Amino acid sequence: MSGHTENEIIIAAPLDLVWETTNDLENWPQLFSEYAAVEVLKREGQKTTFRLTMHPDDNGKIWSWVSERTTDRSGRNVQARRVEPGPFQHMDIRWEYTEVQGGTRMLWRQDFAMRPDAPVDDAWMTDNINRNSRVQMELIRDKIEQRDRERRSASVPAN
Numbered sequence: 001m002s003g004h005t006e007n008e009i010i011i012a013a014p015l016d017l018v019w020e021t022t023n024d025l026e027n028w029p030q031l032f033s034e035y036a037a038v039e040v041l042k043r044e045g046q047k048t049t050f051r052l053t054m055h056p057d058d059n060g061k062i063w064s065w066v067s068e069r070t071t072d073r074s075g076r077n078v079q080a081r082r083v084e085p086g087p088f089q090h091m092d093i094r095w096e097y098t099e100v101q102g103g104t105r106m107l108w109r110q111d112f113a114m115r116p117d118a119p120v121d122d123a124w125m126t127d128n129i130n131r132n133s134r135v136q137m138e139l140i141r142d143k144i145e146q147r148d149r150e151r152r153s154a155s156v157p158a159n
Helices: 015-022 025-031 122-154
Strands: 003-011 035-044 047-054 064-072 077-082 088-100 103-114
Touching (some): 003 122, 015 122, 025 047, 025 122, 103 122
Antiparallel strands (some): 035 047, 064 077, 088 103
């Protein structure tokens, strides 16, 4: 068996701002509530290898792993995969960005399978990813929309 999730949100901000903000890895701890640290290990063209470290979970465990992420600005998508899969047999991620009326649609797709000895199964992880993706996407939307409002108000000349 395997897991698959698709979550999307409309962000009332220009695609360029959404792209730049969500692909600024070094600032992910300020963008996502779940990440404590990001360490960029290597950059090669559009591919970045990095370590993500989460805040401690309810049991005090700190999860960390290495991922590769390849951005395609002209194609408006990002492909990522865990290099250190941990409890996953594999974890493949695709983010897509589309200009829509009133802003930018951001879509996250995740395809994965849990290892047989993992503490949870594919169904549990699917529910967990869906729940958490909605929380993170709403947080990201709110931060980007606030940044866009501040940027627009700063560019309006005072009378």
